[in-house]
Amino acid sequence: MLTRRAFLVRSLSLTGAVALLAACGTPPAASPTAAPKATDAPKPAATTAPAATAAPAATQAPAAAKPSGPQVTVTFWSGVDPPVKKFLEEDLLPRFQKENPDIKVEATLLLWMEFFQKVSVAFTGGIGPEVVGSGYGQLGSMIGNKWMQPIDDALKTWTDLADFDGPALDSGKKDGKRYAVLVPGVRPFNYRKDYYKEAGYDPEKSPKDWGELRTYSKKLVKLDRDKVTRGGMEIPLKNGEQTFASFAFCNGLKNLWDEAGMPLFDSPEARETADYILKLMYEDNVVIPSDQQGVTGTAFQNGLAAQGYLQSQLYAAVEKASPGVLGVGLPPASTKQGSKQTSLVLGTFYGLGSKVKNMDAAAKLLKFLCSPDSLWTHYAQAGFQVPRKSLKDRFAKDKPYNAMVNKSMEDMQGWPIFPTFLEARQVIVTHLEAIYLKQRTPQEGFKLAAEDTKKLIK
Amino acid sequence: MAIAAKRARRGAEPGRLRRWLGPDASGYLLIAPAYVTYVIFILAPVFAVGVLSLTSYRLVGTWEWIGLDNFTSMWNDHNYISALKNTAVYAFFTLMPSLSLGLVLAAVLTRQIRGLSFFRQSYYLPNVVSTVAAAVTWLWIFDPGNGFLNRILGAVGLPRPDWLYDPNTALPALIVVGVWKMLGYNMVIYLAALQGIPREIYEAARVDGAKEREAFWHITIPLVQPTTFFLLIMGFINGFQVFDQIYVMTSGGPANATTTLVHQIYLNAFFFHHLGYASAESVFLMIVVAFVTLANFRYGQQGKLMEVS
Incomplete structure (x- = not known):
C-alpha cells in the first residue's frame, strides 16, 4: 500500500525528473547569430499550391527546368489579405519556382491579424524568415529588433532601380539605409x-x-x-x-x-x-x-x-x-x-530577414517580388499601386479612376519608420x-x- | 558462466527503478503520459510565466531582474485599471443573469411541454456556435445606423444608442452577448441537476400544501446549490478570461471602455512585446482565478452538506 507521504515524495521526484528532462530537451534560446534551420520552417505553401493561373499581362512562366545543382531553400513569410494569399500561392511563387528550379521557396503566408505575433516569435526563436513581407507600421519594430537587414547591397544588382517611384524605395529607409521595398496602397x-x-x-x-x-x-x-x-x-x-x-x-x-x-x-x-x-x-x-x-x-x-x-x-x-x-x-x-x-500611403514592405543563409537566392526572390510582372499582379489581384514608372500609363488606362490614383501618389505621405x-x-x-x-x-x-x-x- | 549467472539474477530481481517505485510501478507508467503532458504544457509554462513576471523581458535585447516592479506598475497603468474594472463588471453581470435565467429555463424545460427538444437545442445552440461567427452576427445586430436592434427600437419610437461605439453602452452590449452564449450551457447543467432531485420531495411538499413557487424556492434552489456553485465558479473564471468576443467586436474600445485583462495581456505580450509585464498581468489573473477556485472548494462543499442535511 502506497502511503500518502510516499506518494507525495515519489510524485515530486517524478515531476522534478520530468521537468529536468523537459528542460534538457528544450533547445537553448537562440543566440543572435544562430542561423535558422530550414528543416524547422513550416510546411511550404507554395509547393502544395495548385498550378499557376496567368495574371493579367504576366509573362508566360517558363517550363519547369531541372535543378542544375543542389536545391537551396529560401524561407518567405508575409502578412496577407486573402486575395494576396491566393495570388502568391497560386501564381507568383509557383512562377518563381519554375524560373528558378535551384531555389525552393518555403512560404508561410499569414493573415495580418496573426502575422506579427507569429513572425516575432519565429525571429526570437531563431527561425525567422529570410524574405519578409511586413506591414507598413510593423517594419519599424522589426528593424528596431534587428530582425531585418539593409537591402542596399542587394539593390546594387538591380539594373532597373530608376524605374521605381521614389516612395517605393525611400519609404523603407531608416538611418540612411534601405530596409525594404514598398508595394504601396494609397x-x-x-x-x-x-x-x-x-x-x-x-x-x-x-x-x-x-x-x-x-x-x-x-x-x-x-x-x-x-x-x-x-x-x-x-x-x-x-x-x-x-x-x-x-x-x-x-x-x-x-x-x-x-x-x-x-x-x-x-x-x-x-x-x-x-x-x-x-x-x-x-x-x-x-x-x-x-x-x-x-x-x-x-x-x-x-x-x-x-x-x-x-x-x-x-x-x-x-x-x-x-x-x-x-x-x-x-x-x-x-x-x-x-x-x-x-x-x-501605406502598403506592404518586402525586405530581407537579418539571417539569410543563401543571399543570392533570397535576393533573387526579393527582386522577383518587386519585378514589373509581380507588381502588376499585386495591382490586378489585390488593388495595390504599381510603383513602376514604366507601368504608370498602363495603370492609368486600366481603370477609369486610376489616373486620379496616380495623381494622388504625386503628393503622398506615409508613416515614419x-x-x-x-x-x-x-x-x-x-x-x-x-x-x-x-x-x-x-x-x-x-x-x-x-x-x-x-x-x-x- | 559468471555473466550468465548475473543475467539470471537480474532477470529474477526487479530493476532499481522498479524497486524504487514499488508495487505501483505499472500505475505510474499508466499515468505518466498525462502527467508528463501536464508538466510540460501546463506546469512548466506557469512556472516560466512566474519567473518572467519578475523580469523586464521584452522578447529581444537584454533583460534584468526587477523584482515586483511589474506588479507595482500595473496599479499605475490606467489601461490595466480600466481592464480590471471592465472585467469584473463583465464577469459579474454576465454570470448573474445567465445563472438565474439558466435555472428558470431548466425548470421550465423539465416539464412536458410541446417542442421540448426544440427549445432545449435552441437555447444550447449559442454555446456551440463559434464566438467569432456569433460576434460578427452581433456586430450587425448592434450596428448603430442600420442594425436590427436599432430598427426595432426606432419602429417603436425608442432612443437608438450607438451601442458598441458608445462607452456607456458598449460593455452592456457585450454582456448581452456573453449572457446569450452562456445561458444554454448553464441551462443544460441545471437540467441534469434538476433530474437528480427525487420527485418524492416535491410530492411530499405538495401534500404539505406548498405551492409551486414555494417548492421552487425551498426545494429546487437549495438542492441545486452545488451545481450553482460549480456554475458560479466556472462562469466567473470564464468571465475573467473573456477575450475573443472583445477582440472581434470592439478591440477594447471605444476609448478603452471594453478592454479586459486578457485583452491587455494579449496587447502587451504579442503586440508590444512587453513579455515581463504581460506575465505579471497573467500571474495576477491566475491568483484571482485560483482564489475563486478555492472558494469553490469551500462553498461547493457547503452546498453538498446542505444537500445531505
Missing part, C-alpha cells in the same frame, strides 16, 4: 458616384476643400429622426488614426510622429483638424460611427457612407458589390492658405477615440497622448 479621397448623382452633384468632381466637404456631407447624409443611417462622410470612431492623418496632412501637419517616434500631433494643425472633425460629427451630424479595422468592413465599403478615405486594396470589393459607383479624388485641402492635398510604432499607434488611437467621444478636448487629448508617446521612447 488612400486618396473616395466617394460614391450614385450618391452624388442622387444629391445633384457632378459624379466626376469631388470637394476641393474642407468648406465644400461640409456642404457635400450635409447634402449626402441620410437621417432617420436625427439618427445617421448613411454617413455623409466616413470618419472611423475606432481605429481612426489613418483618416485623422488624411485630414491633418491636408491641414499642414507633417506627420503624426517624427523619425524617432516623437509625437508631432500635439500641435495647432492637429487640434484644428480635430475641431473640424468634431463639427462634422456633432454640429452637422453627418458621420456614422464605424471602425477602420472592424471585421465587417468600413462604412464606405458597405455603402453606409457617401465619402471617405478608403485604402485602394478595397476598391475591388466596392466595385464588385456595386459596379461603376466608385469615385476617386484628391483629399480636400483645409481652408487654410497654402494647404495641400496630401494622400496617406520607428521601433515603437505599434505602441505609439495604440496611444493615438485610444486618445482619438476619447476626443471624438468628447471625453476630452483636442487640447487635453493630444497633450496626454503626446506624454504617453514620449514615455514609450524613454
